[in-house]
Amino acid sequence: MSTITPRVRFAPSPTGYLHVGGLRTALYNYLFARRHGGTVILRIEDTDRGRYVEGAAEALAETLAWAGLHFDEGPALGGAHGPYVQSERSEIYAAHVARLLAEDKAYRCFCTPEELEASRQRQIAEKRDPAYDGRCRRLDAEDIQRRMADGLPFTVRLKVPRMGQLQLRDLIRGDIVVQYDTIDDQVLLKSDGFPTYHLANVVDDHLMEITHVIRGEEWLPSTPKHVLLYEFFGWDAPEFAHLPLLLNADRSKLSKRQGDVAVEDYRAKGFLPEALVNFVALLGWNPGDDRELFSRDELAQSFSLDRVSKAGAVFDVEKLKWFNAQYLRALPPARLADLCAPWLRAAGIDTDDTARAMQVTTAFANYLEVPADIAPHLGFLSPAPIVLASDAERAAIAAPEARRVLTAFATRAADIEPWNRETIKAMIKSVQTETGVKGKALFLPLRLALSGAEHGPDLGIIAELLGRARTLERIRAMRG
């Protein structure tokens, strides 16, 4: 690897949301730059007018910021190599295309999409490999002039050598050799005047002085075209590092329809950026030891491209949940309360009373994978009176033993001090000693009286959160 300080970039298309695979690519670029004291650039690749989504670029930047990935140069940040939005760089691409044309390294193609499609179909029917047949490659200058004078639309294609081979080096995969005759004459400039990814990417990476192209493996098959372009321009190509893909459970490329793929989806479900970043960082990379919990800074300390694996990684939400649970319980009480606030309010808790909100949420911190998990535990806090659902439950609480337990509990609960889960549990112990009732016969009546349910949080927690007054009130209600 070179010793120069790296300049890397994350270059998403503004077509909607940030894909979790994109997040990981962005993260690896970010970590690589941080690790080596380099620069990360955000570049918006909006050369496809058809797929462009208004506001998507801003949303992308916002989501990246949420994830804690901060760039050094970019559309909103500025920098010496702008503009950082490709649609604002049209003249630059045009100039470079002109140069390729002048040097006979590219040619104009007047084939219409219909003609190309027909040709493709014919090739498939004849069981030949579909590829551009190169008919416009042979047009003479006169012909080209006439068609241009007629105002015929055209694209510009890369003039790939007919024979020979090309070798490229990938930091993750090693040396790769490709025969020229398997490479199509790629369109570089579309008939609408916008460049394709291949051209824009190479030109921008060069002009922005990118040293390492770290991107998804789906780009590996087109990398030879990019390398050829660098050669045609007479530029040194950057280092390439093609990351293994993120996969669905069936090992196909991670896609919508088989689960959530948008970072925004996970954010909305209450996944913490720390957890998502930590999880995604370990999908295709590992530190070489058994550590799994990493802060962003720790990742930046340890990250290295040569510990990136080659095989694709399945995105397993179960493990993500585990990470989230770890981070959730480590959160300061105020922040956890904040995240749980909607469900607290739904359960009738006044979240403006921050002490109360924190008391409730911290009681359940260990129960949560995502904040919404708190909801089912909050039922007993409802102000509605307890109504037992079954005859069995009513019978359980009407039993003579149960009456004695409730009475003894009420008496002692009136004056223990302070009122918290420990003292309450100790108090229940003494109720057991006093009444001689134990096990289910002891706890079930209390649980039913206080929460109306057979299952739920620890009785100490229930009584503590209910508070002494409401606890006594519920016991009284059950004793009739």
Add this chain to the structure above:
RNA sequence: GCACCCAUCGACUAGAGGCCUAGGUCGUCACCCUUUCACGGUGAAAACACGGGUUCGAAUCCCGUUGGGUGUACCA
């Protein structure tokens, strides 16, 4: 079809010729803790795709097979 990439437990992975009777984590199961649920603790089941080489010795190197993936657009 063709090109390229890849191949260790269900999942993420450690492993760069002997340390491997293959380790860790998630998940699963069992037991313990516990009135219950969760947490936590302990433990278990669970993998080197296959076939040839090379070597005293292969999960590790080479070749082939098989399997999977990506690409094959005037999308990125």
